Amino acid sequence: MGLKTREQYIESLRDGRVTYWDGERIDDITTHPRFRVPIEVAAQDYVNARGARSKIHSYTTDEGVAAHRVFQIPRTEEDLDARVELMHEMSIVGGVTGVMMALMSVKDAVAEVNPKYAENIERLYRYVRDNDLRAAEVITDPKGDRSKRAHEQEDPDLYVRIVKRTDEGIVVRGAKLHITAASLVHELVVMPTKGMRQDETDYAVSFSVPVNAPGVKIINRSFAPAELNAFDYPSSAHHSMPEGFVIFDDVFVPWDRVFLAGEVRLASVLAQSLGLWERTGGLVGSVASSKLFVGLAALVSEFQGKERDAHVQSMLAELICYHEMLKMGLDYALRHPERSPSGMIYPNILAVNSAKYYYAVNYHNAVRNLQDLAGGLVVTLPEEKDLRNPETGKYIRKYLSTKPNVDVETRMRVYNFIRDYTADAYGGWHLVVALQAGGGLAAQRLMMNRTFDMASARKMALAAAGAIPRHADEQKHAAE
Numbered sequence: 379m380g381l382k383t384r385e386q387y388i389e390s391l392r393d394g395r396v397t398y399w400d401g402e403r404i405d406d407i408t409t410h411p412r413f414r415v416p417i418e419v420a421a422q423d424y425v426n427a428r429g430a431r432s433k434i435h436s437y438t439t440d441e442g443v444a445a446h447r448v449f450q451i452p453r454t455e456e457d458l459d460a461r462v463e464l465m466h467e468m469s470i471v472g473g474v475t476g477v478m479m480a481l482m483s484v485k486d487a488v489a490e491v492n493p494k495y496a497e498n499i500e501r502l503y504r505y506v507r508d509n510d511l512r513a514a515e516v517i518t519d520p521k522g523d524r525s526k527r528a529h530e531q532e533d534p535d536l537y538v539r540i541v542k543r544t545d546e547g548i549v550v551r552g553a554k555l556h557i558t559a560a561s562l563v564h565e566l567v568v569m570p571t572k573g574m575r576q577d578e579t580d581y582a583v584s585f586s587v588p589v590n591a592p593g594v595k596i597i598n599r600s601f602a603p604a605e606l607n608a609f610d611y612p613s614s615a616h617h618s619m620p621e622g623f624v625i626f627d628d629v630f631v632p633w634d635r636v637f638l639a640g641e642v643r644l645a646s647v648l649a650q651s652l653g654l655w656e657r658t659g660g661l662v663g664s665v666a667s668s669k670l671f672v673g674l675a676a677l678v679s680e681f682q683g684k685e686r687d688a689h690v691q692s693m694l695a696e697l698i699c700y701h702e703m704l705k706m707g708l709d710y711a712l713r714h715p716e717r718s719p720s721g722m723i724y725p726n727i728l729a730v731n732s733a734k735y736y737y738a739v740n741y742h743n744a745v746r747n748l749q750d751l752a753g754g755l756v757v758t759l760p761e762e763k764d765l766r767n768p769e770t771g772k773y774i775r776k777y778l779s780t781k782p783n784v785d786v787e788t789r790m791r792v793y794n795f796i797r798d799y800t801a802d803a804y805g806g807w808h809l810v811v812a813l814q815a816g817g818g819l820a821a822q823r824l825m826m827n828r829t830f831d832m833a834s835a836r837k838m839a840l841a842a843a844g845a846i847p848r849h850a851d852e853q854k855h856a857a858e
């Protein structure tokens with residue numbers, strides 16, 4: 379109990395989980411080269427919670443025990459700020475463990491329908507927190523033919539469903555796609571991908587199972603090749619993290635791990651709970667990455683002596699505007715939080731959805747500006763081995779020099795970073811992630827439409843058109 383060490387975390391992954399990569403079943407992920415970087419990425423959160431950065435990464439529970447801060451339920455604005463500070467530093471594995479916040483934020487609503495389910499949520503939360511475990515957000519179903527509902531599909535398993543109910547629990551079948559870090563966590567927290575109707579009760583299902591539960595199988599895929607040279611791939615080499623294609627092949631779930639089993643009106647409540655925390659994480663990341671874009675754009679312009687050109691200044695200003703808007707969006711969301719009936723505080727829903735949407739729809743434009751400024755070398759720069767080979771290295775150094783105070787190797791590192799971050803391994807992944815992770819653009823549009831104060835906007839429009847009085851006293855005057 380309490381905070382795990384890095385070694386305990388790694389050892390905990392040797393639990394018989396069934397996981398595949400590159401056509402191979404990997405019995406022990408802790409010794410397989412494919413998982414070397416992902417495990418190091420995840421393990422760093424354990425190191426930070428006990429080491430010099432413990433102030434950011436850990437907190438003391440109400441029971442007086444040290445726990446990872448990812449489990450701290452925000453109750454004040456300061457708690458929320460501390461969580462965002464953590465999000466800036468935490469690995470993506472810690473990030474997806476934020477699914478516990480989503481579960482806890484709907485506990486009150488779940489209790490109204492079935493108090494037992496709410497108790498199950500609380501018990502799982504304490505178990506994961508007190509054992510310093512990690513959990514994945516398991517929500518996206520394959521969905522088959524999008525014109526049909528879950529129960530109308532040719533194959534009934536295209537959305538995760540209950541295939542059997544017993545006195546001991548339920549048996550579930552189906553698959554969930556794109557699950558970040560599925561092979562690196564301990565618990566798979568499953569939620570419906572969307573709201574379900576009365577005739578889809580078997581699909582209104584939410585539960586948590588250990589990754590090594592019989593019948594769970596994971597097929598991995600990462601943007602990063604197995605072994606990456608950190609000079610040529612400065613981003614991918616440090617961030618490699620697989621997504622999992624997770625299969626539930628008739629998996630037994632005991633009742634005390636079930637959060638929903640047929641009560642359709644809760645399906646959308648659970649489905650939407652995750653979106654807010656996922657999108658907050660995306661927004662926090664975007665504030666950092668947009669600042670990085672400004673820095674990279676400034677550097678490549680300076681390297682080439684074009685930093686004073688009007689068109690460069692104008693593109694830099696666009697990138698700065700992008701960053702500042704995101705920063706302000708996040709700040710607004712944190713300064714205008716919302717509160718659940720039991721006192722949990724969370725970022726402003728409309729602000730998070732709007733700012734995350736702004737990030738996503740403008741991300742490709744920001745990449746375009748950076749790549750436009752950087753030029754073709756982004757994708758044609760020779761690799762490190764050619765730089766280190768004296769026969770070729772001397773030409774690379776000669777022809778890539780720009781001015782005396784620009785070091786060629788530094789220039790190459792910056793270009794490699796831009797390629798890797800925006801155009802290659804990590805970059806290609808990021809282009810899609812900006813749009814899709816945390817739910818696609820449509821999901822954010824839906825939330826904006828749902829949470830915006832449309833009545834007051836309508837009233838304002840009618841008043842502007844002279845169809846109704848502008849102010850209450852005018853109304854009174856009109857009535858007289």
Ligand SMILES: Cc1cc2nc3c(=O)[nH]c(=O)nc-3n(C[C@H](O)[C@H](O)[C@H](O)COP(=O)(O)OP(=O)(O)OC[C@H]3O[C@@H](n4cnc5c(N)ncnc54)[C@H](O)[C@@H]3O)c2cc1C
Pocket residue numbers: 474515516517518519521524525554555556557558559621810811814815816817818820
């Ligand atoms: C790198 C990465 C990591 C991810 N990590 C996770 C994770 O950890 N856990 C998790 O659960 N999910 C994860 N996701 C999944 C992500 O949330 C989804 O990709 C996203 O919600 C879009 O869903 P989809 O991929 O099924 O695409 P779709 O929903 O099929 O979207 C594609 C298009 O279909 C349209 N569309 C949407 N609904 C309908 C409809 N009813 N009928 C017709 N068209 C429709 C959309 O407007 C969109 O244009 C991840 C995705 C990526 C790319």
